[in-house]
Amino acid sequence: MPISRRGVIAATAGGLAAAGLAAPAQAQSQAQKTKPTRRPFGKLADGTRVDLWTLENGGTKLGVLSYGGIVHRLELPDARGRYANVSLGCADVDGYVNAGTYFGALIGRYGNRIAGGRFTLDGTTYQLPQNDGENSLHGGTQGFDKRVWDVEPFSRGSDVGLILRYVSADGEMGYPGTLRTRVDYTLTAAGDFRIDYRATTSKPTIVNLTSHTYFNLAGEGTGDIYGHQMKLAAARYTPVNKTLIPTGELAPVAGTPFDFRAGKAIGKDIRVAHQQQLYGQGIDHNFVLDKGSTxxxxxxxxxxxxxxxxTMTIATTEPGVQCYTGNFLDGTITGTSGSVYRQGDGFCLETQHFPDSPNQPNFPSTVLRPGDTYRTTTVHSFGVS
Incomplete structure (x- = not known):
């Protein structure tokens, strides 16, 4: 049975005290809140400085880069109080620039794929970069993952965090409107990692922001994630064609490898020769959440x-989540611990609106108009069982 972070801290310290032993330093300090600190992480080719921000609260330790808003490290204790980094990433700036995997990054303007890199809004057709075959992926060749964000630390009450801001100019990557984006990363006293997204625009546009963190709860660099147990409340998913663009259907997961409603190992059916898994080389699909938009x-x-x-639970206001099982990790990238990442060494749960929504009239709209504010929230909660 999962228990909270505070529960495991108390149990660890209490059990050691009963045995006449002092609690380990990490157990004693887990719940302390620390103010965000900053240090240089490196420079881009043009000389732009990239900073690493670190913060801790409620037993969760977080490292974030100003480049791409990247979650560089996410450190959590296991059932014995031992910490490990559970997010995949690179050791230096050049690694992130060249990896092409979106490790830990903020994704925008549009997370996921847009067919042909093209959409029509209010009678005008817009062409985006085609950086995934014939399609546009994750905002194009220079999406939000490749921008240096302005970062402002905060400490409010029992919370600590970072405010990240980026202004995307009208026409950047082909998207209309000047988009002013703010993303708040918050660590709560309970150790939850909360992400709040906001955006406004000067012209009608489309927006679909998300986070592309790769998780391995056993610890980064420890091997594949196929033994992780996942229970996902989604009775439907959006099947795709061979270029991974949704067909427009909302299909039942029943009888397919995508049925996680009762809970099962992520890798249990990963090798089943289902046409959708052959297209994605595993799971790389949007799930339609039973709860809908909230x-x-x-x-x-x-x-x-x-x-x-x-353990990790995720709550969101979004209607969908892209589940990706690290299918395209191919052994060419060395991670933060010095281990080579291979297929299945991490998984992503990218909360979102649906892929290719601008070209799919039956999908939830991703249109943002002047005077309105785009708002979504996703909360990651951690514990042990």
Missing amino acids: RAPERFVTVSEPRSGR
């Missing part, structure tokens, strides 16, 4: 890792 975040998934005991 004003406040609602929980839709629980993931647990049996060896470490670490």
